[in-house]
Amino acid sequence: MAKVVVGMSGGVDSAVTAYLLKKAGHEVIGVTLRTWVSEDGDEGRCCDIDDARSASWKIGIPYHSLNCLVEFKKEVTDPFVEDYIKGLTPNPCVICNRTVKWEKMCYMAEVLEADYVATGHYATIVKLPNGRYTVKKAVHAEKDQTYMLYRLTQEQLAKTMMPLGEYAKSDVRKIAEEAGIPVAAKKDSQEICFVPDGNYADYINENCEGEIPPEGNFVDEDGNILGKHKGIIHYTVGQRKGLGIALGYPAFVKKICADTNEVVIAKNEALFSREIMCRDLNFMSIPDLKTGEKVRAAVKIRYHHAGTAAEIEMLDEDKVKITFDEPVRAAAPGQSAVFYDENDCVVGGGIIC
């Protein structure tokens, strides 16, 4: 039996993860990472820490909460703000998983001389015949979370357990109820954890150390001025609601130009693209591609995207061109594109540029 450090978020999934591992006979230690503080000075995740602690008491495992405020700011929230100012739409959870969560949990595993770290993600870790590790989509795809995990390193994956890959959310809730775990009925977290109200623009206004881009122009694809926008941080590619502009046809954000401080507006049809570029790559099931090498994959361009068949071609170092069989709608620079093979395993991924 192994010694396992379980990352506990305060929610039902990670509590059940700890419970299942303990039941399987492992020596389990619960850990919550303290990552951020809200504006009024309260510990951002104090309620979650209380929940994780009481779940640990109930399960009967030791529990620690660990400070990684500095790392979280440096690796996650500061880049999040910078990206928005550059007109990008970042995926902070993707970055956090690799640079904060796994980094710190693997460190704690070393400190505590544990063999593995475990999380309550709905995904399965697979060791391939080529010796590499990857993550496979959960059996119950509605809760698949592999998209958020594609940046994990091979070293991190080799030490990770994800026992929930086979379960449906409803099973997990049932297990929690039967085990008397107090968070059984807790609501799923939806938004980015450090922006609980989902209002990114407010968050950026409050947390930006530099200058925030001012108001600017809405323009059409030919550069004709259509009206005034509130500042580029208020918009995302594909957005329709809240533009405050009437053009006589349904208008969408096609592009955000940070350099000219313009937001390009277009009809829905204009939002589709057959080709995108990706940078900052991480490969999982295969080693790095060589320049010119091509691979076929289903590509997800955002968390809630089913995936579209495409050909991926390595251009030069750390950049790929993705050509879709069918055009995809509203690929937003800053979001991650994640590549899957025919077995639903992650091939790799990168950031759309």
Add this chain to the structure above:
Amino acid sequence: MDNAATTRVLPEVFKEIKLYLTEEFWNPSSTYESAGKTARKIAEAREKIAGAIGAKGKEIYFTSGGSESDNWAIKGVADALRSKGDHIITTAIEHHAVLHTCEYLEQHGFEVTYLPVDEKGFIDIKELEAAIRPTTVLISVMFANNEIGTLEPVSEIGEIAHRHGILFHTDAVQAFGHMPINVSEMNIDLLSASAHKINGPKGVGFLYIRSGVKITNLIHGGAQEKGRRAGTTNTAGIIGFGKAAEIALSRMEQRKEYESSLRNRLIDRVLTEIPYTTLNGDTEKRLSNNANFCFKYVDGESLLILLDQKGICASSGSACASGSIDPSHVLLALGLSYETAHGSLRLTISEDTTEDDIDYVVDSLKESVERLRKVSPLYKKMMEE
């Protein structure tokens, strides 16, 4: 090894507490005779505690603990003397009960000077005097720091305060019962203390208010504590506090000597046997039970976990702040970097601590620090260079 966080209630103290919770459970404000006996016992406790700091019984006001006493002293004086002035002087290394109270007053129009401290945690008397304004109404400087044990020059501060006609409050939560205190000789006008730091129960403390000092009430209600602090008298707590203070006072000298010798052994061994380690605070002018170290290239939180696994209870910074995320404001005020402050450890001993305990702690520390450095990327980098 965390006796600055709290201490155990002594059996003699518990006997009294039990008696006054179960059999003699009366409300001392009642008029019948049984209640009167309890009232007399409270008066005795008040006298004992007053005697411990050279005050009169009528100058001791029982509270719910150190935080309430600090709040009352600062808010009460600020409010009572508002017409005279709106400036308060304190230090950067006070307990949060003082610092956050001062911040609260700042939000309500007061001006507060937070005196810096040197690398050992001492304030500069000259800087204190220079900070005094015609509008200064209160100087609040702690007797002994709760994290690094540094003893501030209280007598000199009191002397300066009185020369300028300013009230002087000291948070003596860590010092009361541990250090000789005389409010007259030291020119102290207000002093906060707590029972559970001297083997008394939690939830009781006192504020000494020199006769004639103007202060408004914090807790309004009934006529308890001569109408200055409402709330049904915490009989068992106060009587237990009295007993604990009596015992602490009677054994103070021998305890100080015993604790100092153990503390010195702890400090000497740690500094000689564990590389890249520093002592925070002063070697001489520090609480006899306090040691505080910084271990470079070590994460304080992980160190606490490893020590806990070996059955050693310690803290990083103060216990009150361990739920918080910033590294100790005290260590930062000493000029330590964020990273160094993060690797700090406070060990506080008691009369129950033995030489064997100290040796076990040092051996465990050596092992744990070594292990954490082995997995520290910073340490690896440093060794390569």
